[in-house]
Every structure is written in structure tokens, then in C-alpha cells.
Amino acid sequence: MEAYYLLLLFGVTSAAFYLTATRGLGARRYALRPALFRMLECVGLAIVLGAVNVAVGFLLVLALRRLTGSFVSLYLNTDGTLLVLSLLQAVVLQWWMRDTEGDGDG
Amino acid sequence: MVIAVTRLRADYAKGKQEGTHPRGVVRVAARAIGATGLAAFALLAFTPLAAALHGGFSGAALPRADAIVVLGSGVMPEGELTDNSLRRTVHGIRLFRQGLAPRIVLLGPEYNGVVEAEVRARYAADLGVPADALIVEPGGQSTRDEAHRVFARLGRGRAATIILVTGLHHMPRARRVFEREGMVVAAAPVLEESLRPEQPQARLALARAVAQEALARAYYRISGDF
Numbered sequence: 001m002e003a004y005y006l007l008l009l010f011g012v013t014s015a016a017f018y019l020t021a022t023r024g025l026g027a028r029r030y031a032l033r034p035a036l037f038r039m040l041e042c043v044g045l046a047i048v049l050g051a052v053n054v055a056v057g058f059l060l061v062l063a064l065r066r067l068t069g070s071f072v073s074l075y076l077n078t079d080g081t082l083l084v085l086s087l088l089q090a091v092v093l094q095w096w097m098r099d100t101e102g103d104g105d106g
Numbered sequence: 107m108v109i110a111v112t113r114l115r116a117d118y119a120k121g122k123q124e125g126t127h128p129r130g131v132v133r134v135a136a137r138a139i140g141a142t143g144l145a146a147f148a149l150l151a152f153t154p155l156a157a158a159l160h161g162g163f164s165g166a167a168l169p170r171a172d173a174i175v176v177l178g179s180g181v182m183p184e185g186e187l188t189d190n191s192l193r194r195t196v197h198g199i200r201l202f203r204q205g206l207a208p209r210i211v212l213l214g215p216e217y218n219g220v221v222e223a224e225v226r227a228r229y230a231a232d233l234g235v236p237a238d239a240l241i242v243e244p245g246g247q248s249t250r251d252e253a254h255r256v257f258a259r260l261g262r263g264r265a266a267t268i269i270l271v272t273g274l275h276h277m278p279r280a281r282r283v284f285e286r287e288g289m290v291v292a293a294a295p296v297l298e299e300s301l302r303p304e305q306p307q308a309r310l311a312l313a314r315a316v317a318q319e320a321l322a323r324a325y326y327r328i329s330g331d332f
Contacts, residue, residue, distance in 0.1 A: 001304065002304055002305045002306065003151070003152045003304070003305070003306050003309075006306060007152065037137055039140070040136070040137045040140035040141050040144070041133055041136045041137050041140060042136075042140070043139075043140035043143055043144055044135070044136030044137055044138065044139035044140030044141075044143065045136045045140075047139050047140065047143045048136070048139060071247040071248070071251075073247075074322075074325065075318075078314075078318050078321075097129050097132070097133070100129070101129070
């Protein structure tokens with residue numbers, strides 16, 4: 001029931017945002033699909049960067065254990081905050097790549 | 107979903123045709139991964155998939171044993187046990203009060219100056235466990251470490267039979283590690299997440315717990331402990 005409620009809420013607010021964007025903010029309908037694909041791009045980059053962060057963190061903890069001889073928990077790398085930080089990295093990387101396109105390959 | 111995949115194929119073909127820069131390849135790959143990730147998110151949050159991935163929970167009858175062993179789970183800086191630690195502690199004390207073993211081993215290392223095993227021991231004493239039945243072991247930092255220490259505390263050279271108390275997700279790995287150490291283990295798992303969650307957030311928490319334990323098992327397999 002809770003799941004359906006959230007989906008309904010998401011649907012209603014998305015429809016409201018669509019109307020507000022097209023009527024109030026002058027957004028073009030044809031630009032919605034590319035925007036959705038850019039969102040997918042950002043999510044994909046966040047997943048990849050998140051996996052890289054976890055893998056590097058894992059190796060870092062093992063190295064710290066070996067170097068210091070003290071116990072450092074591997075669970076440090078499964079903190080949900082790392083997902084948010086990975087998303088920030090993804091947003092920056094995505095916009096960086098986009099802004100670089102105008103400058104050619106240099 | 108079908109539309110998204112069709113569109114991704116078209117993008118890929120377009121990129122190939124134009125002989126695009128590696129950035130283009132990254133973009134197409136990121137879209138595919140993003141679409142897959144969002145589909146997985148939707149399935150885990152809005153369907154009972156996480157519960158299906160977990161399997162089930164069946165409480166078997168427990169035999170008498172040499173000791174009840176309660177694995178560590180965490181303590182707050184304020185000196186209170188975390189929810190999971192409290193569940194495990196209470197479960198262990200209940201089994202002790204049922205007369206299933208003459209001793210109870212309470213584990214849990216120090217976090218932020220508070221020793222989990224000692225906090226648990228105070229609970230146990232307050233709930234009527236006699237001091238001579240309590241074994242407090244604050245040294246174990248990992249499941250493997252806990253198994254070494256319990257084996258040492260229960261007496262080397264003989265196969266101690268134990269009732270192992272830990273979280274349901276953690277039990278298969280913990281049981282294997284304790285058995286490899288030379289103990290005979292009866293499992294008394296504690297349910298730490300609902301296996302029939304209705305809220306998306308609870309479903310995602312269950313999926314996270316399953317994934318985290320899968321990673322831990324993979325690590326233990328690689329290091330030869332599972």
C-alpha cells in the first residue's frame with residue numbers, strides 16, 4: 001500500500017511539474033526525452049563511480065590493516081553517504097564532459 | 107523499458123556510425139547502466155523481490171550446548187546497545203534462561219570508548235544471569251576474530267558445542283567460520299530486518315543487507331574462511 005501511495009504521489013507531482021515547466025517556464029516538450037536520457041546517464045555514472053569508490057575503499061582498508069596492524073572495518077565502505085558523494089561526482093563529471101564538447105577534443 | 111532499450115540501441119548505432127569520441131561511448135554505456143540501475147531500484151523498492159532474494163527463516167529446535175555465544179553488533183557512544191545488538195543480547199539471555207547451556211559468551215568490542223560486551227554483561231546481570239555463567243569477550247573485531255577468541259575461551263583441544271546467536275543474514279557465514287574453528291554449532295538466528303517489508307525503504311534496507319552480506323561472503327571465500 002505504501003509503495004502504491006509513493007508511486008501515486010510521484011506520478012501526480014511529475015504531472016504537475018510537467019505542466020508547470022511547459023506552461024509556466026517555457027520548456028519545450030521535445031526537450032523532455034533528451035533530458036530523461038541525460039538523467040539516465042547521470043544515474044549510470046553514479047553507479048559506476050559508486051562501485052569504484054567501494055572497490056578503492058575496500059583496498060584502502062586492507063592496506064591500512066596491513067600497514068598499521070590495527071583493525072579498520074570494511075563496513076566503512078558501505079555507508080550510504082558514499083552513494084550521495086558518488087552522485088555528486090557523477091553530476092560534475094557529466095557536466096564537465098558536456099562543457100568540454102564545445103572545445104573539441106582539446 | 108522496451109522503448110529505453112530501443113533508444114539506447116539507436117544511440118549506440120549512431121555513435122558507431124559517427125566514429126565518436128570515447129566520451130560518446132561512455133555516455134551510451136552510462137545510459138545503459140543507468141537504465142538497468144533504475145529498473146533494479148524499481149523492482150527492489152516496489153515489488154517483493156528483496157524478500158524473494160533473501161529466502162526464508164525457519165526456527166529449528168535447539169539442542170543443549172556447552173555455551174550460548176552472542177556475536178557483537180554495535181554500541182552507541184552514549185552507552186546504549188544498538189537495536190541489533192539488543193535483539194541478539196535479549197535472544198541469548200532468553201535461551202540461557204530456558205536452560206539450554208550453563209554459560210553465555212557475550213562479545214562486542216569497544217566503539218568510541220564504550221565496550222559493547224560490558225554493556226551486554228550489565229543487561230545480562232540485571233536480567234538474572236549469574237556472574238559465574240557470564241563470559242565477557244571484548245576483543246573480537248571481526249567474525250573470524252570472534253571465532254578464534256570464543257574457541258580459546260571455551261577451552262582448546264575439545265569440540266565445544268555452542269548455540270550461536272547472530273543476525274539471520276550473518277548466520278551462514280558466522281556458522282561456517284565457527285565450525286571451521288572446530289566447534290559444533292547450532293544456529294539461533296535473530297531477525298533483524300522484516301522479511302516481508304511493505305514500505306519501499308524497508309525493502310531497500312533488506313536488499314542492502316542481503317547485498318552487504320553477499321560481499322562479505324565473497325571476501326571470506328577469497329580469504330579462505332568460507
